[in-house]
Amino acid sequence: MKNTYIQDVTLRDGMHAIKHQYGKEKVREIALALDRAKVDAIEISHGDGLKGGSFNYGFGAHTDWDWLDGIADELKHAKLTTLLLPGIGTIEDLKRARDLGVTSVRIATHCTEADISKQHIEAAKKMDMDVGGFLMMAHMNDPNNLATEAKKMESYGADCVYVTDSAGALLMDGVVDRIKAFRQILKDDTEIGIHCHHNLSLGVANTIVAHQAGANRMDASLAGMGAGAGNAPLEVLIAVLKKMNIHPNCDLFQLMDLADDVIRPLQERPVRVDRETLSLGYAGVYSSFLLHSERAAEKYGLDTRTILNELGKRKMVGGQEDMIVDVALDLVKNNGSNP
Secondary structure (H helix, E strand, O other): OOOOEEEEOOOOOHHHHOOOOOOHHHHHHHHHHHHHOOOOEEEOOOOOOOOOOEOOOEOOOOOHHHHHOOHHHHOOOOEEEEEEOEOOEOHHHHHHHHHOOOOEEEEEEEOOOHHHHHHHHHHHHHOOOEEEEEEEOHHHOOHHHHHHHHHHHHHHOOOEEEEEEOOOOOOHHHHHHHHHHHHHHOOOOOEEEEEEEOOOOOHHHHHHHHHHHOOOEEEEEHHHOOOOOOEOEHHHHHHHHHHOOOOOOOOHHHHHHHHHHHHHHHOOOOOOOOHHHHHHHHHOOOOOHHHHHHHHHHHHOOOHHHHHHHHHHOOOOOOOHHHHHHHHHHHHHOOOOOO
């Protein structure tokens, strides 16, 4: 097992929870506090990655460049990282992020589309960056086929490949099966990562069993700040790891204080498991669809759960946010019941 590596996503996935409205100074404050608490990496960008700010995904309070500017110069311990989705961000955007001090990037694709990451992973390696492949909606591909996609990312140069449970829909055995399939097919020196959402209240449990099965890079966020019911809560994950005598450098009390005193007051909609976020995990729906679905439900007089259930039936994936209104209109046509 390689060294435990904790990547915080409060300032990227956490963007979804507040509609990408972090102020620049708040991003700096949180990033430096995380650095003092000694997480290994801090991911910063729009929730949908570099250049995600748009009509489709939601405009941010600032640009990615504003959020990233000056952060790297002040970090003493953690790597500054970011996320890029091919088709949203470009190689030129990645170069700009690298110029701002970003040294690590995750290239994210749907779990069956690793091939579209090739040029971006190769470009990042040419920039001497640490590169992760990020296979989203991992529950929608079986373990062996998902591992085949991971192998493609490895062949392009990825240093690590992630099982990314974007919908928070995987059960523990499903996580273990995917990590084991990765370990069987990937090279020994290729790291494995796990990114869990908490929609079925399994974010921490799934992260732990992934670690036990061979994943060493683990994502989490303060107070679970993230899309849907959020990510695996960082402070809880660290507490569990320490009880297991796995002692990452992270300062547990500092992380507890950050979660309660800084992050929770920012949450206009509490990041928690409730009827809507539970429906995401139950239906297997992309976690960032939550707020879009709630707005459509309010506008068209529907139950958010009905929309989420129909999105799950139609197997909608990340990037199809613009289809949520179409689904809502179809449901209205059918008197609010699933077609």
